[in-house]
Amino acid sequence: MNKIQVETSINGESVEFLCEPQQTLLDVLREELSRTGTKEGCATGDCGACSVLLDDRLVCACLVLGAEAQGKEVTTIEGIATEEGLHPLQQKFLEHAALQCGICTPGLIVASKALLDKNPDPDEETIRYWLAGNLCRCTGYDKIIRAVQDAAQELAHPA
Amino acid sequence: MAEAVDYKYIGTSPIRPDGVDKVTGRAQFGADLNLPNMLYGKVLRSRYAHARIKSVDLSGALALDGVYAAVSGADFPEVQHGELGGEGGGDVADIAQNIMARDKVRYHGHAVAAVAAKSLSIAEAALDAIKVEYEVLTPVLDLDEAMSENAVLVDENCFTKNLPETPDKPSNIAAVMQLTRGNVDEGFAQADVIVEGEYRIPMAHQGYIEPHACTASINEAGQATVWCCTQGHFEFRSMTAKVLDMNIADLKFIASEIGGGFGGKTVIYLEPLAVLLSQKSRRPVKMMMTREEVFRATGPTSGTHCKVKVGAKKDGTITAATAWLAYEAGGFAGAPMGPGAMAIFAPYDLENFHIEAFDVLVNKPKVAAYRAPGAPQSMHAMEIALDDLARELKMDPLDLRMKNAADEGTRAPYGPKFPAIGFKACLEAAMAHPSYTKPLPEGAGRGVAAGFWFNVGMQSSAEVHINENGTVTVVEGNPDIGGTRASMCLMAAETLGIPYEQIRTLIGDTESTGFSNVTGGSRTTFATGMAVVQACEDIITQCKARAAATWGMDEDQVEWEDGRAVPAPGVNADVTPLTLAEIAANAAKTGGPLLGRASLNAQGAGASFTVNITDLRVDRETGKVDVLAFTAIQDAGTAIHPAYVEGQMQGGASQGLGWALNEEYIFDENGVMENASFLDYRMPVASDLPMIDTQIIEVPNPSHPYGVRGVGETPIVAPLAAAANAVRDAIGVRINDLPLSPPRILEALD
Numbered sequence: 062m063n064k065i066q067v068e069t070s071i072n073g074e075s076v077e078f079l080c081e082p083q084q085t086l087l088d089v090l091r092e093e094l095s096r097t098g099t100k101e102g103c104a105t106g107d108c109g110a111c112s113v114l115l116d117d118r119l120v121c122a123c124l125v126l127g128a129e130a131q132g133k134e135v136t137t138i139e140g141i142a143t144e145e146g147l148h149p150l151q152q153k154f155l156e157h158a159a160l161q162c163g164i165c166t167p168g169l170i171v172a173s174k175a176l177l178d179k180n181p182d183p184d185e186e187t188i189r190y191w192l193a194g195n196l197c198r199c200t201g202y203d204k205i206i207r208a209v210q211d212a213a214q215e216l217a218h219p220a
Numbered sequence: 221m222a223e224a225v226d227y228k229y230i231g232t233s234p235i236r237p238d239g240v241d242k243v244t245g246r247a248q249f250g251a252d253l254n255l256p257n258m259l260y261g262k263v264l265r266s267r268y269a270h271a272r273i274k275s276v277d278l279s280g281a282l283a284l285d286g287v288y289a290a291v292s293g294a295d296f297p298e299v300q301h302g303e304l305g306g307e308g309g310g311d312v313a314d315i316a317q318n319i320m321a322r323d324k325v326r327y328h329g330h331a332v333a334a335v336a337a338k339s340l341s342i343a344e345a346a347l348d349a350i351k352v353e354y355e356v357l358t359p360v361l362d363l364d365e366a367m368s369e370n371a372v373l374v375d376e377n378c379f380t381k382n383l384p385e386t387p388d389k390p391s392n393i394a395a396v397m398q399l400t401r402g403n404v405d406e407g408f409a410q411a412d413v414i415v416e417g418e419y420r421i422p423m424a425h426q427g428y429i430e431p432h433a434c435t436a437s438i439n440e441a442g443q444a445t446v447w448c449c450t451q452g453h454f455e456f457r458s459m460t461a462k463v464l465d466m467n468i469a470d471l472k473f474i475a476s477e478i479g480g481g482f483g484g485k486t487v488i489y490l491e492p493l494a495v496l497l498s499q500k501s502r503r504p505v506k507m508m509m510t511r512e513e514v515f516r517a518t519g520p521t522s523g524t525h526c527k528v529k530v531g532a533k534k535d536g537t538i539t540a541a542t543a544w545l546a547y548e549a550g551g552f553a554g555a556p557m558g559p560g561a562m563a564i565f566a567p568y569d570l571e572n573f574h575i576e577a578f579d580v581l582v583n584k585p586k587v588a589a590y591r592a593p594g595a596p597q598s599m600h601a602m603e604i605a606l607d608d609l610a611r612e613l614k615m616d617p618l619d620l621r622m623k624n625a626a627d628e629g630t631r632a633p634y635g636p637k638f639p640a641i642g643f644k645a646c647l648e649a650a651m652a653h654p655s656y657t658k659p660l661p662e663g664a665g666r667g668v669a670a671g672f673w674f675n676v677g678m679q680s681s682a683e684v685h686i687n688e689n690g691t692v693t694v695v696e697g698n699p700d701i702g703g704t705r706a707s708m709c710l711m712a713a714e715t716l717g718i719p720y721e722q723i724r725t726l727i728g729d730t731e732s733t734g735f736s737n738v739t740g741g742s743r744t745t746f747a748t749g750m751a752v753v754q755a756c757e758d759i760i761t762q763c764k765a766r767a768a769a770t771w772g773m774d775e776d777q778v779e780w781e782d783g784r785a786v787p788a789p790g791v792n793a794d795v796t797p798l799t800l801a802e803i804a805a806n807a808a809k810t811g812g813p814l815l816g817r818a819s820l821n822a823q824g825a826g827a828s829f830t831v832n833i834t835d836l837r838v839d840r841e842t843g844k845v846d847v848l849a850f851t852a853i854q855d856a857g858t859a860i861h862p863a864y865v866e867g868q869m870q871g872g873a874s875q876g877l878g879w880a881l882n883e884e885y886i887f888d889e890n891g892v893m894e895n896a897s898f899l900d901y902r903m904p905v906a907s908d909l910p911m912i913d914t915q916i917i918e919v920p921n922p923s924h925p926y927g928v929r930g931v932g933e934t935p936i937v938a939p940l941a942a943a944a945n946a947v948r949d950a951i952g953v954r955i956n957d958l959p960l961s962p963p964r965i966l967e968a969l970d
Contacts, residue, residue, distance in 0.1 A: 081341055088340070097252035098245020100479070102429040103511040107898035110429055138245035155235045158863035161702035163242035164249060164430045164479025186907075193907040195970060198427050198480050198538040199702060199933060200867055201874030202906040 070131040073097070080127035087111045087122035088138025089130070090137065098138040098167050102196065109195035111138050112168035112175075119175035121194075138167035141174060149215040150174055150208070159208035161199035167197045173209045183218055185210070224633040225858075229713040229720050230926055233863035236706040237724055238477075238823035244507075247477045250433035250449025251508045256437065259288055261490070261497045261507035262343040264333040264350050265517060266325035268373070269359035269583040269891025273323055273332065273352065277833040280349030281335050286342040289500035290350070291493070292333040293322040297465040304459060310487065312462040314552040318586045319463065325354070326374055326551025328892045329586045331489075336497040336505045347572045350451035359583035359891040363525050363546055366392040366582045374551060374581035392581040393903045394553030397561055399575040399633055407540025407572030411531025415609045418602040421940075421958045422883035423523040426590045427875070427903050430479020432515045435522050436494035444495050445472045448484050451481040452738030453700055456488050457730050471495075474729040475699040476771070478739075482875070483589030484519055486738045515896035517844025519588020520885060522547040522555045526601040528564075536615050540572040541565055545598050547579060550586040555579040560594025562634035563937075564602050566672045567829060568624040573633060583891050589740065592871060592933035596879065603669035603941030604956065607948065617945070618831070619654070619666050621646045632827075634777030642919035642929075643670070643829035644856025649915055655851040664837045664848055665950025671830040671937030675930030677822030682751035683710065684759050686814035690801025692716065694725040694755070695734030696748050702871075702932070703864035704744045709928060710751045710860050715756035717783035718800055725752075734819050742930025746858055747822035753925045754818035766810040767798045804853050824923020828931055830854040832873070832938040836946040840969060843882050843962030845947065850939075851913040857921040857929030862955060865931050870912040872935020878904045879936075880943035882959050 064079040071094075080089050087104070090096045090113075091132060102110035104123045104139045111122040114136035150170050153159070154209075160166045169192065176183060176191045183191065188209050189202070241247040299316040326355050333350050337343040350761040360372040371392050379387055381395040408414060434448035444466075450456045453473035461468040479486060490507040497505040509518070527544040543564050547555035551558045557577035565573055565866050610617040620828040624646060626632070650656055650668065660666055685693040695710050705725040713720040727733075735750060764778040767785030772777070775793045807814050835849040852869040859865040882902040886894045895901050920927025940958060953968045 081339070083341070091251070092254065092340070095254050096245075097248065097254075100430070101251065101508070102247065102431070102479075103898045104901065105511065105897055108429060108511075132684055135576075142244050147240070147243065151240075154243050155239045157231060158236075158703065159868055160242055162478060162480045163247055164428075164477075167245045170243060170787070186487070188305050189906040189909075193905040196429055196903060196905060198429050198482070198875065198903065199866045199871045201870035201904075202909055203914050204863070204867065205872045206906065206911070215290070 065128045067128055067131050068071045069133055070147060071135045072137060082128065084127045085123050086125040086127050086130055088103065089127035090122060096137060100164055100167060101180060109172060110165055112171040114171060114175060119172055138171055141170055148174065149212040152216065153208040153212040157204045157208040157211065159200065159204040165195060165197045169197065169205060177213055177216060181213060183213065226695045229710050229712055230858065230860050231862060233861055234706065234720050236703050237709060238700060249430055249479050250476045253435045253447045254477065255435060255437065255504040258504045258506055259338055259501055260340045261334055261336045261494055261505045261644040262347055262397040263331045264331050264347045266321065266328060266330040266357050268325060268354055270357040271354040272357065273321060273325060274355055275352040275353045276333055278333060280351060281346035283340065284346050284349060286339065287335055287337045287346045288503060289497045290346065290923055291496050293320050293502065295496060296320055296463065298798065299463060301493040305461060310554050311458065315459055316488065318552055319492060327583050328579065329513065329585060330551065331517065334493045334497060337499045346676065347804035351438055358391065360682040361373055361582055361584065361891050362524060363548055363580055363582065367546060367578065371593045374583055378581060393578050394549060394581055394916050396559055396567040397577040398416050399561055401570065402572035402771065404540040404542055404572045406575045408531045410533065410539040412534045413609065413612045414529065414531040414604050415612060416529045417956050419526045419604065419956045421524050421597050421865065423584060424879050425515060425520040425882045425901065426482040426484035428480025428482060428484060431509040431511055432485065432489050432518060433508040434490050435506040436491065436496050436498045438495055438498045443470050445474065446491050446495060447474045447476055447479045448475050448491055449476050449485060451478065451485045451740050453730055454697060454735050455486065455698065455738050456491060458623065459488045460491045460495065464495060470545045472729060472731050475727055478699050478701055481701055482591045483593060483740055483954060485577065486740050487519060487588050489518055492911065511898060512838060512896045515901060516893055517585055519586055522549065522587050522597065523592065524597040526598060528601040528605045530605045532610055532613065533611055533870045534613065536613055536620045538568060538570055541570055542573065543575045543598065543601065545575065545577040546581050546766035547577065547594065548584060548586045548587065550582060551581050552586045553579055553581065555587055556594030556773060562600035563595035563672055564598040565633045567621065567626055567670045569626050569630045573719065585598055588598040591936040593877065595673060595937045599671060599937050600940040600944065602942050607945040608954065615647050616644040616789050618647055619649050621670055626702040631739065638827065639922060640919055641827055641829060642917050645917045645919055646829050646831045646853045647853055649853045649917055653833065653853065653915065655833045655849055655913060661848055663836060663837045665946045665948065666833065666835050667942045667945025667949055668831060668833050669938040669941035669945060671832065671934050672827060673742060673937060675746065675825040676743050677736040677747045677825040678741065678743055679821050680736045680748040680751040681819040682748065682755040683733060684755040684816035686800065686804045688804055690804045691797065693725040694723060695728045695733045696725065696752060697728055697733045698739040698744045698748045701739050702867060703861060706747045706864065707749060707860040711749050711753055712756050714754050716800065717761065717781065720803065742932040743825065746825055746924055746928045746930050749928055750822050750924060751818045751820055754820065755816040758818060761812060762814055762816065763800065763803050766803050766807065768787035769810050770798065770806065771795050824921065826857050826921030828929045828933045828934040830938055834942045834946050836943060836950055838947060838950045838965060843965035845960055847877060847909055849910055852935060853917060854931060854934055855929060856931045857920050858918055858926065858927035859916045860926065860928060862916060865916055866914045867930045869914045869935045873912050873939050874904050874909060876936045876939025877943060880940045880958055880960055882961050884959050915929055
């Protein structure tokens with residue numbers, strides 16, 4: 062099996078890896094690079110647990126081939142917090158109890174960040190439709206929406 | 221009503237101790253463990269819903285480069301029938317056959333073989349190289365057909381249990397159950413109004429976002445370590461030991477974080493396969509299910525066919541009620557007909573009732589527990605019947621329920637008398653709630669329903685270690701599904717009298733902590749909480765002894781107050797109170813490390829009742845139902861961590877609404893599930909739901925030190941009927957079946 066050599070950047074760090082042609086970016090992140098923060102829920106692009114940013118675009122890593130990461134910037138959940146600490150979204154998810162089992166949380170935080178980066182003042186309906194691609198089975202979404210609203214406030218008016 | 225207690229830590233909603241790891245992607249779930257030298261295991265699954273296995277030829281797989289092990293049913297020991305207790309238990313021979321077929325496959329997707337290879341793609345190629353010869357049989361897929369006289373038999377050795385005489389002919393009806401009180405014929409004769417209905421609900425899945433996954437590694441001494449996502453690693457260990465005929469002492473199970481379970485992860489699927497593959501390959505083996513495998517081959521909950529008849533006097537007093545409840549078990553016996561039968565009339569004080577329930581084999585996956593197993597299906601029927609009854613009597617549906625409400629002292633349908641319960645309190649709260657009194661939005665319908673779950677106690681263990689600086693480590697054995705680590709810390713803080721932030725709760729593995737039954741049955745905050753409290757009380761006893769020794773007093777002259785040892789009232793001594801930290805710092809001199817322990821089989825689990833109110837709007841053109849509002853009112857006993865109690869209520873409501881409005885297993889005529897993906901098995905997404913309103917009622921459970929009742933399961937029960945009743949209100953037509961998906965709505969409107 063001839064593997065493909067890929068040079069990419071993950072969370073600001075240059076990374077080189079080998080992958081099989083059919084391996085997805087999700088497979089590569091989790092199995093080849095052991096960056097397991099990004100989760101697999103379905104591998105068919107229906108649940109959003111594998112949400113990452115690819116050159117600032119929100120994608121399902123299970124729908125991107127590993128080889129497609131060549132020359133691009135990948136942002137995963139592991140790259141959301143900074144030296145300053147947790148991102149307001151992460152902090153608000155904790156404060157609002159917006160996670161129960163936590164498996165959908167990485168995908169939701171990445172997806173929510175993508176929203177707030179584009180639209181700093183979304184209303185409830187906008188948040189719900191933006192996050193419709195991220196399944197959560199535990200929370201019923203209520204506290205998640207509140208956390209995103211609160212984080213938007215925090216980002217717009219830092220305390 | 222018990223008097224309110226002023227707690228210092230209980231009733232607050234602090235950030236959970238495991239939270240930061242979960243929002244940063246550090247927390248490790250079932251598929252997150254990668255070990256050196258690891259292989260990937262994959263399962264070959266039956267193409268047929270019903271077939272005899274003539275032969276399995278693994279040689280093609282083993283011949284491939286990169287394949288290091290292959291197994292089929294022949295590689296597993298014979299397992300005798302026998303019950304393995306526990307919430308996730310069942311017949312061990314059935315479990316063994318379910319995870320790897322021996323002579324017969326009983327559902328499409330039934331495991332037939334497994335391989336371990338150095339990459340996922342080689343493992344998949346290896347599956348393609350396995351040759352299985354099947355003798356295809358006709359599947360039986362319909363519940364009524366399965367129960368009929370000359371049905372195709374799923375198991376030729378299945379003879380209906382619990383009949384007065386063991387039958388001489390086998391049947392797909394694995395077991396029956398009856399509950400009777402009084403005389404229903406007389407009761408119906410006294411009724412002014414009688415309402416009857418027949419209700420069908422298809423199979424539905426728990427829908428946890430994390431597929432089953434594990435990594436197993438066994439050494440040459442036969443000692444295995446298994447990392448897996450599970451609701452109960454101790455019960456998984458017991459089941460795996462039985463299936464593989466191993467000594468449980470040779471199995472170490474480590475519970476990873478778990479990405480949802482809802483009952484579906486109380487039974488094993490991959491773990492024995494991974495251990496066996498590890499043994500044959502002499503390398504660690506990681507196995508992960510695909511989403512498709514989760515749908516096709518892990519326990520959904522039963523599809524059901526229910527019939528209910530209720531009679532009442534003009535003033536609303538129910539005089540008689542009957543229920544006929546048939547549950548699909550899937551390929552092996554074990555449908556939750558028992559709990560469903562016991563729950564259906566539980567909210568009501570009835571003199572005359574008769575319930576018959578059936579556990580029925582069909583060629584579909586073996587069902588597993590799903591949040592209040594059996595009750596959503598049976599109570600859907602009763603709560604719709606009561607709604608129809610209220611309409612006939614021209615009575616408010618909440619008033620009708622209040623008229624017949626069970627209370628402290630009422631004899632539950634399943635035998636014992638209820639101690640203090642909160643059903644009436646929930647009804648009163650619902651009647652007064654703005655969601656019920658506010659005007660109905662344009663074009664909408666409003667529905668209410670009641671729900672109930674028994675909740676269980678069972679076994680839990682806990683240790684409490686006091687670190688040298690006085691901080692506290694609690695170790696217990698219940699995987700944290702929804703924030704229970706935080707609840708344990710809160711109960712420990714309250715008991716010890718020290719701040720929440722000084723306490724950490726860990727989930728020990730099977731070698732490092734005492735036995736605990738599953739995280740399930742809504743038992744963790746109740747039973748494991750009770751063990752944690754007792755272990756803290758053990759610490760307090762030890763601390764008082766250490767203080768007494770330090771002060772030169774008798775132990776009974778020392779009390780514990782606000783996290784410190786103090787002289788008892790009336791004891792005249794010139795001593796400064798000793799904090800936990802001070803006692804800990806001095807522990808070596810006063811007798812050694814401070815270690816508290818407790819283990820118990822918790823008694824007195826308190827039932828949790830609920831009332832739901834929902835407003836739905838039906839689009840008459842498309843048949844789509846929009847959820848405009850949903851209010852859940854539930855008795856939690858005492859809400860240790862209110863935000864996580866709300867979370868359970870909101871999550872259960874969401875699952876219940878999904879089940880009511882869209883979720884169903886669609887099988888073709890060959891017994892193949894046609895919608896085995898999240899695209900077509902349609903669970904609620906964020907844009908489907910409004911904010912979910914919650915009101916926590918607190919009628920403390922007298923059997924728990926802090927009044928806790930389990931809350932996790934009750935929330936899923938009432939939404940099914942609440943939604944059905946709201947649709948009835950909206951369109952004026954009664955639909956008895958679920959889901960209330962667009963095709964069904966449009967058909968009813970025609």
